[in-house]
Structure formats: C-alpha cells, structure tokens
Amino acid sequence: MRKTVALFAATAFATLISGGALAQTLVYCSEGSPEGFDPGPFTAGTTFDATRPVYDRLVHFEPGTTSVVPGLGLAESWDVSDDGLTYTFHIKPGVKFHTTGYFTPTRDLNADDVIFSFTRQSDQSSPWYQYSPGISWEYYNAMSMPDLIASIERVDDLTVAFHLTRPEAPFIANMGMDFASIVSKEYADQLQAAGNMVQFNQMPIGTGPFEFVAYQQDATIRYARFDDYWGTPAGVENLIFSITVDASVRAQKLIAGECDIMPYPNPADIAMLAANPNIVLEQQEGLNVGFLAYNTQQAPFDNPQVRTALNMAINKPAILEAVYQGFGQAAINPIPPTMWSYNTNIQDWEYNPTAARAMLEAAGVTNLTMNVWAMPVSRPYNPNARRMAELIQADFAAVGVTVNIVSYEWGEYLARSQEVTRDGAVLLGWNGDNGDPDNFLAVLLGCDAVGGANRAQWCNAEFDALVQQAKTVADQDERAALYMQAQEIFHAEAPWAPIAHSVAVMPVRSNVQGYVMNPFAIHEFATVTVQ
Amino acid sequence: MFRFLLSRLALIVPTFFGITVIAFLFPRLLKGDPVLLLSGERGVSPERYAMLNEQFGFDRPLIVQYFDYVWHLLGGDFGTSIATKSPVLHDFFALFPATVELSLFAVTFAVIIGIPAGIIAAVKRGSLFDQGAMGIALAGYSMPIFWWGLLLIVIFSTTLGWTPIDGRIGLRYFFDSVTGFMTIDALISGQRGAFSSAVSHLILPTIVLGTIPLAVIARQTRSAMLEVLSEDYIRTARAKGLPPRRVIGVHALRNALIPVVTTIGLQTGLLLAGAILTEHIFSWPGIGKWMLDSLSQRDYPAVQGGLILIALVVMVVNIIVDVLYGLINPAIRYRS
Numbered sequence: 016m017r018k019t020v021a022l023f024a025a026t027a028f029a030t031l032i033s034g035g036a037l038a039q040t041l042v043y044c045s046e047g048s049p050e051g052f053d054p055g056p057f058t059a060g061t062t063f064d065a066t067r068p069v070y071d072r073l074v075h076f077e078p079g080t081t082s083v084v085p086g087l088g089l090a091e092s093w094d095v096s097d098d099g100l101t102y103t104f105h106i107k108p109g110v111k112f113h114t115t116g117y118f119t120p121t122r123d124l125n126a127d128d129v130i131f132s133f134t135r136q137s138d139q140s141s142p143w144y145q146y147s148p149g150i151s152w153e154y155y156n157a158m159s160m161p162d163l164i165a166s167i168e169r170v171d172d173l174t175v176a177f178h179l180t181r182p183e184a185p186f187i188a189n190m191g192m193d194f195a196s197i198v199s200k201e202y203a204d205q206l207q208a209a210g211n212m213v214q215f216n217q218m219p220i221g222t223g224p225f226e227f228v229a230y231q232q233d234a235t236i237r238y239a240r241f242d243d244y245w246g247t248p249a250g251v252e253n254l255i256f257s258i259t260v261d262a263s264v265r266a267q268k269l270i271a272g273e274c275d276i277m278p279y280p281n282p283a284d285i286a287m288l289a290a291n292p293n294i295v296l297e298q299q300e301g302l303n304v305g306f307l308a309y310n311t312q313q314a315p316f317d318n319p320q321v322r323t324a325l326n327m328a329i330n331k332p333a334i335l336e337a338v339y340q341g342f343g344q345a346a347i348n349p350i351p352p353t354m355w356s357y358n359t360n361i362q363d364w365e366y367n368p369t370a371a372r373a374m375l376e377a378a379g380v381t382n383l384t385m386n387v388w389a390m391p392v393s394r395p396y397n398p399n400a401r402r403m404a405e406l407i408q409a410d411f412a413a414v415g416v417t418v419n420i421v422s423y424e425w426g427e428y429l430a431r432s433q434e435v436t437r438d439g440a441v442l443l444g445w446n447g448d449n450g451d452p453d454n455f456l457a458v459l460l461g462c463d464a465v466g467g468a469n470r471a472q473w474c475n476a477e478f479d480a481l482v483q484q485a486k487t488v489a490d491q492d493e494r495a496a497l498y499m500q501a502q503e504i505f506h507a508e509a510p511w512a513p514i515a516h517s518v519a520v521m522p523v524r525s526n527v528q529g530y531v532m533n534p535f536a537i538h539e540f541a542t543v544t545v546q
Numbered sequence: 547m548f549r550f551l552l553s554r555l556a557l558i559v560p561t562f563f564g565i566t567v568i569a570f571l572f573p574r575l576l577k578g579d580p581v582l583l584l585s586g587e588r589g590v591s592p593e594r595y596a597m598l599n600e601q602f603g604f605d606r607p608l609i610v611q612y613f614d615y616v617w618h619l620l621g622g623d624f625g626t627s628i629a630t631k632s633p634v635l636h637d638f639f640a641l642f643p644a645t646v647e648l649s650l651f652a653v654t655f656a657v658i659i660g661i662p663a664g665i666i667a668a669v670k671r672g673s674l675f676d677q678g679a680m681g682i683a684l685a686g687y688s689m690p691i692f693w694w695g696l697l698l699i700v701i702f703s704t705t706l707g708w709t710p711i712d713g714r715i716g717l718r719y720f721f722d723s724v725t726g727f728m729t730i731d732a733l734i735s736g737q738r739g740a741f742s743s744a745v746s747h748l749i750l751p752t753i754v755l756g757t758i759p760l761a762v763i764a765r766q767t768r769s770a771m772l773e774v775l776s777e778d779y780i781r782t783a784r785a786k787g788l789p790p791r792r793v794i795g796v797h798a799l800r801n802a803l804i805p806v807v808t809t810i811g812l813q814t815g816l817l818l819a820g821a822i823l824t825e826h827i828f829s830w831p832g833i834g835k836w837m838l839d840s841l842s843q844r845d846y847p848a849v850q851g852g853l854i855l856i857a858l859v860v861m862v863v864n865i866i867v868d869v870l871y872g873l874i875n876p877a878i879r880y881r882s
Contacts, residue, residue: 268712
C-alpha cells in the first residue's frame with residue numbers, strides 16, 4: 016500500500032514540477048530533519064517547521080507578530096464566558112482536509128476533529144494516546160493542559176466549548192501553538208481500522224496551505240499547494256525542504272541558487288552573504304531572553320543589593336559584540352521588547368564597576384568566590400555560553416569577585432540547575448511559546464516554578480500575586496498594567512541579570528517575495544512567491 | 547573451505563552477544579538522561595519524570611532491561627526511537643543504503659587509484675613519483691575532512707559550478723525508492739538526466755570520503771610490494787627472464803595483496819559504520835548522521851540498535867575478507 020502511495024505521490028509531484036524550471040517551487044534549506052509529522056508529540060522547532068505547511072490551528076497569530084487575531088485560524092470567532100471558565104469556538108464552515116493518494120476525506124472539518132485533536136493527548140484510554148510506542152505529549156503537558164481543561168463539549172457540528180478548571184487568559188494564545196494543530200479524526204479512524212496507526216506520524220493529513228507529498232529521510236520533504244485551501248492559496252505550487260545540516264554548506268547553496276531561503280546562518284558567513292547582491296538579509300527581534308540567574312535562596316545572593324551590584328558589573332555591550340556578533344540587544348526586563356506589556360519606563364542597571372564594588376562592600380561582601388554555570392550547547396538566546404561566562408568572569412573580577420566557570424552535559428545541566436540548593440549563578444534563557452507575557456513571567460519566575468524552570472529559585476509574593484491575577488483577567492490592557500508592575504518588582508529585586516535578546520537573521524534570495532519572519536522562530540511559507 | 551567458513555560463522559554468535567552487552571551499556575554509561583533532554587529548558591516535574599521513565603521502561607533494573615531488550619532482539623524487534631517514535635529498524639534501513647552506496651564508491655575510488663599508485667611508487671622507489679605520491683598520501687591522511695569537503699565545495703560547486711553542492715540527486719528528480727541506491731533507482735525511474743544527476747552528486751563526497759582510505763591503501767600497497775619485491779623468488783623470476791610486467795603483476799602483486807585486502811576490508815567496515823563528517827558536510831542521508839543525532843539525544847533504542855546493526859554489517863564484511871584471504875592464500879584456510 017505504502018509503495019503504491021509513494022509511487023502515486025512521486026508521479027504526481029514529477030508531473031507538477033515537470034516542464035524544466037522549478038519556477039513555481041520554493042526551496043528551503045532546513046537545518047535538520049523533523050522528528051515526525053504529527054506536531055502533538057514533539058517540541059522541536061525543526062519539526063514544527065515541517066508540520067506548519069500541513070496543519071492549521073483554531074487561532075493563528077498575525078504574521079510577524081505575537082497577536083492573535085480572530086478569523087485568521089480555523090475558528091471564525093470565539094466567546095469567553097463571564098467567569099472566564101468556558102471558551103466557545105465557532106469553526107469556519109466548508110474547511111476541507113487534504114485529498115491525497117493515501118486519504119480521501121468524505122466530509123469537511125467539524126467539531127469532532129477539534130475534540131479528537133485534544134483528547135488524543137489527554138485521554139489515556141484512547142488508543143491514540145499511545146499510538147506509537149514511547150509517544151508522549153510533552154507540549155500539551157508542559158502548558159499544563161491536563162490540569163486546565165476540565166472537558167471539551169461538542170455544542171454542534173461547528174461549535175466546540177472548552178471548559179476550564181480555572182480562568183486562564185493565555186488560553187487563546189495557547190490554542191495558536193503547534194501542539195494545538197487540528198488533525199483529521201476521519202483519517203485517524205481509517206488508519207486505526209487498517210491497523211496502521213503509525214502512518215499518522217509519517218504521512219500527515221491536515222487543512223493547511225500545502226499538502227504533504229513525500230519525505231525522503233534526512234534528505235528532502237516535498238509539499239504541493241493545496242488548491243482547496245480555505246484561506247489565501249499558497250504563493251508557490253511546490254515547497255521543498257532540502258535538509259542541509261551544516262550552516263556553511265547552507266550558505267554556499269543559497270549563493271549558488273540551490274535554495275531560496277536558509278535559516279540560522281553561521282555568524283562568520285553573514286558578512287559574505289550580506290555582500291552578495293542576490294541575497295537579502297531579513298531580520299527579526301527574537302522572542303527570547305538570555306539571562307544569568309542567581310540562586311536567591313543562597314547567601315550572599317539572597318540579598319537584592321548584592322544581585323544589583325553584580326548586575327552593575329556586567330558589561331553588556333561587550334557581550335553583545337563578542338557573543339551575539341552584533342545580532343542582539345541588551346535585555347533590561349525579563350520579557351523581550353517586542354512583547355505587549357513590556358515596561359519601557361525601566362532603565363537598565365548602569366554599568367559601573369566602581370559603584371558595584373562599593374555596593375558589594377556596603378553589603379559586607381568581600382573576597383566572594385562563586386560559580387557561574389555555562390551551558391554546554393548553543394541556543395538562539397545564548398549562542399556561546401562559555402564565552403559569555405568568560406566575559407562575566409572578567410567583569411566580576413574587576414569588582415573583586417572570583418568566578419569559577421562550571422558546566423555539565425546538557426541534560427544534567429538542566430536538571431542540576433533546577434535544584435534549590437544549587438550554588439552560584441546559572442546562564443540560561445528562554446524562547447517564547449505563545450507570545451503571552453505569562454509564558455515568561457509565570458514560567459520562569461513564578462513561585463510554582465521554584466525547583467523547576469525558576470532557576471533563580473525566587474519567590475516574591477507580591478510579584479507572584481500580580482502574575483497570577485493577570486491570568487484571570489480577560490482585558491489585555493488591564494493585564495498589561497499588572498505585568499508592568501511585576502517588571503518593576505523584578506527590577507528592584509534583580510533575581511537575574513537579564514543579558515540579551517537575540518536578533519534572528521534569515522538570508523533570502525532576492526527573487527523571493529513575501530517572506531515574513533515569525534517571532535516564534537517558526538518558518539512559514541504560505542505567503543511566499545518566487546519571481 | 548566449508549569448514550573454514552563454518553568456523554568463522556561460529557564466531558558470530560558469541561561476538562553478537564558481546565556486542566549486545568556493549569551496545570546496551572555504552573549509551574547508558576554516557577552522562578545524560580533522555581527524559582531530561584526531552585523536556586528541555588522548561589524542566590520536568592518529579593511526577594512526570596517518573597511517569598515518562600516508567601513509560602520508556604527505564605525505571606526497571608538494568609539487568610531486566612537488558613534481557614528484555616535481547617529477548618525482543620531475538621524476535622527481530624530493535625525497539626522504537628525515542629526521538630522519531632519510529633521503529634529503529636525502519637530508520638536504519640531507510641538510511642543504510644545511502645551509506646553503502648557512498649562507501650562502495652569511496653572504496654572503489656580508493657582502490658582504483660591507491661593500488662596502482664602504491665605499485666608504481668614501490669617499483670620506482672625513491673623516484674619523484676614515489677616521493678610525490680607518498681607526500682600526497684600523507685597529506686590526504688592528515689587532511690581535516692571538514693576543511694577538505696568545504697574547500698572542494700567552494701572550488702568545484704560554488705566557484706566553477708561543475709558539481710552539485712550536496713544531497714543525492716537534483717531536486718527536480720523525484721521517484722519512488724526501489725533499492726535505496728540512488729544510482730540504480732535513477733536508472734529504474736527512466737527519468738532523463740536522473741542517473742547522471744545521481745552520479746554527479748556522488749563525485750565530491752566520494753573524493754572526500756575516499757581520500758583517507760586511498761592514502762592508507764597506497765601506502766600499504768607500496769610497503770607490501772617493497773617487501774615482496776626484495777624476496778628471493780622475485781629475484782629468481784627476474785633472473786629467469788620473465789617480463790617485468792609479469793613479475794610485478796602476477797608474482798609480486800598476488801602476495802603483496804594479502805595485507806592490502808585486509809586493509810581494504812577494514813576501511814570498508816569503517817566506512818559502512820557511517821562517515822559522520824562527510825555525511826554532515828554533503829547532507830548525505832546516511833547512518834553516520836543518524837547515529838550522531840541519536841547519541842546527542844541519548845536515544846537509547848536508536849543508539850543500541852544502530853550499534854548492533856553496524857556491528858553485524860562489519861562482521862559480515864570481515865567474514866567476506868577472511869574468505870577472500872583464504873582464496874588468495876590457500877595456506878591460511880588449510881591452517882584454520
């Protein structure tokens with residue numbers, strides 16, 4: 016069966032791209048292979064890049080922003096009950112699922128598909144909960160969905176109500192995330208009946224702007240435009256992901272015209288790419304933050320004065336130059352400036368080693384020796400933690416603090432840095448999931464996260480109350496006011512030294528039009544055309 | 547010959563079980579926890595950690611996990627990858643033909659150039675050719691693969707435009723995989739230009755991957771030939787007036803080939819184990835890159851399954867080498 020399907024797809028695609036030039040084809044040199052094609056069980060951006068062409072969600076973010084706008088996704092609109100406990104989504108009528116060589120839908124999208132898309136991630140009695148050995152729903156769990164969703168109700172064919180256990184203002188933004196992609200229940204039923212459920216993760220069916228054609232493992236992924244797409248049709252007929260793991264090779268392919276867009280260029284290659292007249296460097300401020308988290312439960316870092324003094328000793332411009340190669344901006348608050356509710360009134364700690372040393376002495380801290388943890392991996396929010404740690408080591412030495420740099424294997428680093436009794440200060444960071452401030456402030460600095468993602472082990476009752484209150488308020492302006500207050504408390508208490516927000520660079524060939532960078536670092540191509 | 551083969555095959559069983567122990571323990575001896583890596587910066591609560599550990603079966607005593615694994619192995623079940631959620635066997639065999647194809651081209655390239663170069667260097671010992679060839683062989687042996695690959699790409703692909711940069715075939719060609727070998731599948735597809743595209747995509751990776759084996763084979767052939775050429779029977783053959791081509795090509799080369807065949811076998815085994823750097827540079831979808839990714843994610847089922855399958859392949863190659871050994875030198879099979 017699979018052979019026949021693959022042959023059909025091959026023939027169809029060959030027909031599509033025959034005629035010589037690949038003019039209606041967009042080639043994206045992706046940086047890695049997707050883990051699979053079901054967005055539910057995975058967490059990697061590379062996987063979401065590969066599933067985004069195929070699937071839609073109930074709500075979509077406005078391209079290039081973190082704002083959710085009604086009507087952009089599969090839900091035409093939604094209502095929130097007065098108590099904030101029920102979210103009712105009204106699904107667009109006439110939305111088609113892909114018709115491919117391996118699946119022919121007999122009906123349009125309806126409430127059953129929406130309900131199935133979520134219950135398969137929570138209902139342990141469903142055969143789809145473990146449809147492949149070892150499958151787990153990490154994002155669904157990480158976003159606390161099992162605790163949050165009390166039930167999902169089928170109101171009618173095109174209306175679904177989510178009943179929550181507590182008011183949760185970021186819920187709408189969560190529905191725009193990839194784990195909330197809407198899959199076809201009819202396709203799932205067909206595979207279950209055929210005893211071939213694993214295919215759900217290998218040959219996807221969705222309602223998105225492109226339909227899946229084929230995946231040659233670790234080599235290429237091919238998609239074709241879905242002509243019955245409910246929204247604006249994709250700008251190109253064919254979309255090919257050419258998997259190219261080496262960043263320098265990706266750059267060479269872009270120069271040679273073997274691909275049209277490439278992500279994550281090597282910083283050393285950026286000047287060469289910028290000098291090429293056929294290449295345009297698109298830039299987007301990342302929805303991320305890189306920080307140094309003190310352990311606020313351990314002396315002397317339990318003293319805000321000590322933390323503030325250390326923050327004043329860090330030379331951020333030097334770090335931005337050496338670590339981010341100029342593609343970053345100094346972080347002042349724990350959320351990035353592109354996020355709504357960012358408090359522009361807060362000024363960064365002044366870089367003043369003399370004053371910092373005096374503050375430390377005033378706090379009774381002399382001859383301090385501390386550990387600074389350097390991540391063993393490169394991340395967009397911190398491309399070179401070792402180098403950053405060395406620069407901080409030199410900065411702290413200038414104020415009389417001796418730094419020992421420590422590091423561990425990545426899994427161990429993540430686990431040990433969570434411990435409440437951990438020593439020193441940890442370099443880490445965060446990429447935003449859904450554009451909601453709660454996704455930074457509660458996840459990284461909330462009292463519930465102490466011993467977990469709150470690496471500062473900082474629990475401030477006033478800050479926590481504001482963040483928790485903001486979750487229950489529906490009005491965005493009101494929420495923003497609460498988050499701005501919370502950022503003032505953060506600044507006064509200085510549980511972290513926020514270091515930088517990185518800027519993502521995307522080299523694109525000049526004949527490519529309409530590419531919009533996504534602040535969540537997901538790469539989408541529905542709006543792109545090739546001249 | 548049959549007994550010789552049987553004795554070699556009999557060794558496979560204990561070797562296989564030894565390998566399962568090593569393959570099972572190796573990823574677990576490395577620091578790192580697949581469950582923690584799965585959860586990333588966000589961290590994982592102790593309850594969820596315990597649940598995932600139970601789900602993956604990592605909460606059981608190691609010895610129980612091992613025997614359970616071997617039991618499944620004997621049934622042909624290599625487990626499911628933690629990362630891709632696909633059966634390990636599926637992932638391995640989807641990628642292995644690409645590695646085999648590239649390895650065969652690289653070894654052929656190394657043999658075709660390496661053996662003649664080694665013979666000429668030995669015959670013309672001390673000549674400019676000898677010094678030049680051995681100098682190049684040393685350089686080839688010492689060359690950082692990464693730098694070598696990028697250099698060839700910049701010169702031949704980006705600057706001159708003679709060869710494609712990476713991949714196995716041009717993006718315009720798309721057909722169903724029948725054998726997994728792109729050159730053969732391209733021929734079967736009947737698409738015009740597909741075969742030449744597949745071959746052109748093999749040129750640079752073949753050169754890069756074949757460089758070190760070429761250097762090793764050339765040096766080995768030279769030293770083996772030098773040793774043989776100084777033997778009494780060669781002097782006798784020459785004294786009897788046999789033509790030099792026959793003395794070198796038949797009398798000397800046949801004996802000199804024994805260590806060279808061993809070297810070729812070892813090199814082939816190494817290449818089949820995955821050419822991580824070459825696959826990385828040329829985006830070649832083989833098992834080297836897959837193993838590296840699995841290792842960095844501490845994907846225990848994929849790493850242990852991959853190690854066992856690679857070991858099996860290397861064992862088979864070694865048996866073939868042993869058989870060839872016996873064919874070249876009958877004394878070996880009689881002794882065994």
